[in-house]
Amino acid sequence: MENRIEKIKKQLHSQSYKLTPQREATVRVLLEHEEDHLSAEDIYLLVKEKSPEIGLATVYRTLELLSELKVVDKINFGDGVSRYDLRKEGAEHFHHHLVCVECGSVKEIEDDLLGDVEKIVESQWEFKVKDHRLTFHGICNKCQNRENE
Amino acid sequence: MENRIEKIKKQLHSQSYKLTPQREATVRVLLEHEEDHLSAEDIYLLVKEKSPEIGLATVYRTLELLSELKVVDKINFGDGVSRYDLRKEGAEHFHHHLVCVECGSVKEIEDDLLGDVEKIVESQWEFKVKDHRLTFHGICNKCQNRENE
DNA sequence: TATAAAACACAAATTAATATCATTACAATT
DNA sequence: AATTGTAATGATATTAATTTGTGTTTTATA
Secondary structure, three states: OOHHHHHHHHHHHOOOOOOOOOOOHHHHHHOOOOOOOHHHHHHHHHHHHOOOOHHHHHHHHHHHHHHOOEEHHHHOOOOEEEEEEOOOOOOOOOOOOEEEEOOOOOOOOOOOHHHHHHHHHHHHHHOEEEEEEEEEEEHHHHHHHHOOO | HHHHHHHHHHHHHHEEEEEEEEHHHHHHHHHHOOOOOOEEHHHHHHHHHHHOOOOOHHHHHHHHHHHHOOOOOEEEEOOOEEEEEEEOOOOOOEEEEEOOOOOOOOOOOOOOOOOOHHHHHHHHHHOEEEEEEEEEEOOOHHHHHHHHH
């Protein structure tokens, strides 16, 4: 935990940004809810619990900054709000998501499944791939079992 | 063209919706701009050219309806607006997009590149895939050439 | 043609996100 | 230590996209 904060601090410093208390509080919330795909509003409320004086705009600005630095990925499942995911350490790419259309749960996949597909895209369409985002919509493990009962 | 409108009409009727003049005008705009990834506002302005009395809310409701019926796909490239793409005839899946980070152009790919990947997801995570959305971010053909000059 | 349901236009409300701006924190410099 | 300049902050207003009322009109069908 402290370790990862240290790293993010260095990443900020390398671009001459500072890890202010507000930014640190925001990062801590992200670290404590890594699996949760929180919206900016969610994050704001959680940060506020420990640092009640923080403003919503600051949270937005922090998330925007972290997004530029590729510390977090800003994702959009089409429900009107942006969500923010910490990028896993060392991960070069955006991770993928499995969104269950029954229960709404979101599972993450770290594996890079698209190596071959990217090669096809690069050769066939002469498109230099920098990043990708892939989401599957379907029915999760649990909901499948529930239906079979 | 008329053919495809006929089909959409039947699809609406099958769920006991009507293809009203306003809805038809909206569908025509979509058909005439199939490659363009229009926003609701864009579509509204185009429909208005031929049917000036239409309301924006009607366009939104129409797009929402078409989206439910899987006639169009509602997509979001993270720029704050939803865009609406006609689903290709017979296409079971969402098509993919190549978004150029230089010039903002968007190219579509019809090919189903994810057959193998879906199999992996289904077996390894026991997730029944219904649909997917895949977007690549990178540098398009034209911008690559421009940079090399 | 009568009738009820559906769809409509327009206005108003909601919501996420951004912009503005006065204030504050902080580091570098004198 | 005082000064100065820059960046960050918080409160609030504003914007922009979308959704939701409301009363009216259209449409299908009996």
